[in-house]
Amino acid sequence: MTLPAILYDKAECPFCWRVRMALHRCQVVYEKRDFEAHELEWTRLTPGGTVPVLRLHGLVMHDSSVMLEYLNDAFGALWPLSPEKRAQARTSAIYADTSVGRPVRDLVFQRRDRKPAEWDEAVIANAMQQWHEAMPYLDNALGDRDFFIEGVGITDFILASRFGLALAYGMPSPRSPRLGEWFERMAGRPEFTDTAPEMVIQKLDRGWLS
Numbered sequence: 001m002t003l004p005a006i007l008y009d010k011a012e013c014p015f016c017w018r019v020r021m022a023l024h025r026c027q028v029v030y031e032k033r034d035f036e037a038h039e040l041e042w043t044r045l046t047p048g049g050t051v052p053v054l055r056l057h058g059l060v061m062h063d064s065s066v067m068l069e070y071l072n073d074a075f076g077a078l079w080p081l082s083p084e085k086r087a088q089a090r091t092s093a094i095y096a097d098t099s100v101g102r103p104v105r106d107l108v109f110q111r112r113d114r115k116p117a118e119w120d121e122a123v124i125a126n127a128m129q130q131w132h133e134a135m136p137y138l139d140n141a142l143g144d145r146d147f148f149i150e151g152v153g154i155t156d157f158i159l160a161s162r163f164g165l166a167l168a169y170g171m172p173s174p175r176s177p178r179l180g181e182w183f184e185r186m187a188g189r190p191e192f193t194d195t196a197p198e199m200v201i202q203k204l205d206r207g208w209l210s
């Protein structure tokens, strides 16, 4: 008997969120378990003590990139088929995760669960500058396409999780109309809206999109 699929999850973790988007897209039925509420079983499954952890098809995976690769291998269509396009999509995904991920993480760590008086404004200003500096590369990588991967794929999920948290924590709008429109398209998709953390959903109505 196959065990039910379980995702040990933290709502605002960008690594968890991209996996939730991919599971949604692959129409995998799974149970989402908050990692803190299931700490004992979660701890047993993750040597590094991180989320997400995914139990699926008799496997236990504890790194989001392995999960995304597996979902692509098992269900297809999350990466482009052509080796050249796949290499480009992977390059953009790594860039998005580092060059956008770092400043967004710095901003979130300053503002989450802290009063404004406790924020280090120099760290925030630096994060905002790095955020703006990351955009031209991604704007160019997207070009005139609707999504980074035709039909939406892993690069889109990775960047959308970073953009969603950026919006929720007050990062300025990206100075790239094409990336702004890309995010608007992503934020209209069920993979995004059905899996987004509550805080992101609240900001969608009055964020960069309005």
Ligand SMILES: N[C@@H](CCC(=O)N[C@@H](CS)C(=O)NCC(=O)O)C(=O)O
Pocket: 010, 012, 013, 014, 015, 049, 050, 051, 052, 062, 063, 064, 065
């Ligand atoms: N390489 C891991 C990184 C996951 C990760 O860093 N998750 C964070 C939450 S966003 C975490 O669990 N950090 C440990 C902690 O919060 O104690 C992956 O892609 O799954």
